[in-house]
Amino acid sequence: xxxxxxxxxxxADSQLMQSALEAYQRGxxxxxxxxxxxxxxxxxxxGLAHNNLANLLRRSGRFSEAEAxxxxxxxxxPESAEIRNNRAGMLEHLQQYExxxxxxxxxxxxxxxxxxxxxxxxxxxxxxxxxxxxxTYYEARSNAFGEHQRLPFxxxxxxxxxxxxxxxxxxxxxxxxxxxxxxxxxxxxxxAAKISVICDPLLAPLLRTVAGIDALITDPRALHAHDYWDxxxxxxxxxxxxxxxxxxxxxxxxxxxxxxxxxxxxxxxDGLRVGLVWKGNPGHDNDAQRSLSHFxxxxxxxxxxGIRFSACR
Numbered sequence: 001x002x003x004x005x006x007x008x009x010x011x012a013d014s015q016l017m018q019s020a021l022e023a024y025q026r027g028x029x030x031x032x033x034x035x036x037x038x039x040x041x042x043x044x045x046x047g048l049a050h051n052n053l054a055n056l057l058r059r060s061g062r063f064s065e066a067e068a069x070x071x072x073x074x075x076x077x078p079e080s081a082e083i084r085n086n087r088a089g090m091l092e093h094l095q096q097y098e099x100x101x102x103x104x105x106x107x108x109x110x111x112x113x114x115x116x117x118x119x120x121x122x123x124x125x126x127x128x129x130x131x132x133x134x135x136t137y138y139e140a141r142s143n144a145f146g147e148h149q150r151l152p153f154x155x156x157x158x159x160x161x162x163x164x165x166x167x168x169x170x171x172x173x174x175x176x177x178x179x180x181x182x183x184x185x186x187x188x189x190x191x192a193a194k195i196s197v198i199c200d201p202l203l204a205p206l207l208r209t210v211a212g213i214d215a216l217i218t219d220p221r222a223l224h225a226h227d228y229w230d231x232x233x234x235x236x237x238x239x240x241x242x243x244x245x246x247x248x249x250x251x252x253x254x255x256x257x258x259x260x261x262x263x264x265x266x267x268x269x270d271g272l273r274v275g276l277v278w279k280g281n282p283g284h285d286n287d288a289q290r291s292l293s294h295f296x297x298x299x300x301x302x303x304x305x306g307i308r309f310s311a312c313r
Contacts, residue, residue: 013039017049024056032056047076051083054090063093081111089120100124115143135237141171142231156228158238162191164227167217169198171233173281177203181210182247183235188212196226209254268308275310276301 020035036053039046054069070087077083088103104121107114122137156166166187170177177199184195188211196215199207204216217223230238239245267273278298279291292298301309 013042013046016042017052020049020052024052029056029060044072045076047073047080047083050076051080051086055086058090058093063090066090067094079110081107081114081117084110085114085117085120088117088124092124097124097128115140119144129243131236131242132240135241139234139237141233151229153225154228156230156238159228160191161187161228163193164191165194165196166192167196167198167223167226167229168235169229169231170200171231174200174203176233178206178253180232180235181207181213182249182252183232183239184210184212185249185252186239186247187235194226197232198223205256205259206253209256210252267310271306271308273308273310 016035016039020032020039023029023032023035033053033056036049036056039049040053043049050069050073054066054073057063057066057069067087067090070083070090073083074080074087084103084107088100088107091097091100091103101121101124104117104124107117108121111117118137118140122134122140125131125134125137128134151167168184181197184197187195194214195212196217197207197213198217198220201218204218207213207216235241236246276298278295280287282291298309301307
C-alpha cells in the first residue's frame with residue numbers, strides 16, 4: 001500500500017522540505033528524519049512535514065511514532081485525503097481495522113477518484129473476507145499503478161465466451177500469476193474457444209501444466225488480437241468469487257515427468273519434505289517485509305523432528 005509523501009509549495013521552509021524529500025527518495029532515512037525534525041522545530045504546525053515524517057517512521061518500523069505524527073498532520077490538514085489514506089494504512093499495521101476502514105472511506109468522501117485509497121480499501125475488505133465489495137474496490141489498482149495500457153480490442157466484462165478467444169494478462173509478481181491462473185479452467189468451461197496467457201518465460205514450464213491454457217505468449221512481439229482481453233487478477237470479480245466459491249481444485253499446476261525425476265534424485269526420500277523460500281526480489285518495494293535478512297534466521301526449524309527441509313532464494 002503506497003504512502004503519499006507530500007511536497008511543500010510556497011512555504012518559507014520549502015528548501016529544507018525539499019532536501020528532506022531528496023534524502024528520503026535516495027534512501028538516506030537518517031538525514032531525511034533530521035531534516036523533518038529541524039523543520040518541525042521551526043514550525044510544529046507544518047502538517048506536510050508531520051505527514052512525511054510519519055511516512056519515514058512507518059517505513060522504519062516505528063509505527064506508534066508514525067501514528068502520532070499522522071494525527072498531528074490531520075490536526076492541521078483535516079481535509080487531506082492523502083494523509084487520511086496514509087493514516088489508514090498505519091492503523092492497519094496496528095491491527096485497528098475498523099478505524100482504518102473509516103479513514104479510507106473518509107478519504108474517498110474527500111476525493112472520490114482517489115485510486116490508491118480505493119485500492120487500499122479493497123485490500124482491507126478482501127483480507128476481512130468481504131469479497132463482494134472488496135473485489136470491486138480492488139479494480140482501482142489499474143488506475144493506481146497503471147501497469148497495463150488498454151489493448152485495441154475489448155476488455156472482457158463477463159460477456160458470453162462461447163466460441164470466443166480471450167487473452168489474459170499477468171500483473172504484479174510471479175506469485176500473483178500462479179495464484180490467479182486457477183481461474184482459467186472456469187473460463188474454459190464457459191465455452192471459450194481459445195485462452196492465451198502472457199507470461200514471463202521463467203513461468204512458462206509451470207503454466208504449461210495448467211488445464212485450459214491453449215497458448216502461452218512469452219514474447220510481446222507474438223501478441224495478436226483476440227475477441228477479448230482481461231487481467232488475471234480481475235477474474236475473481238468477473239466470476240463473482242466469494243469465499244465459498246474460490247476455485248479449489250488442488251493441484252491446479254503440475255510438473256513434467258522429466259523434472260520430477262530430476263528433483264526426486266536430489267531430495268531426501270524420508271520424512272515430511274518441506275520447501276522454504278527465504279528471499280524474494282530485492283528490487284520489490286516491500287522486500288524488507290518479505291525476505292529474511294539471512295538464511296540462519298531459519299535455524300530453529302532444523303530441530304523439528306521428522307521434517308526434511310529444502311531451501312531456495
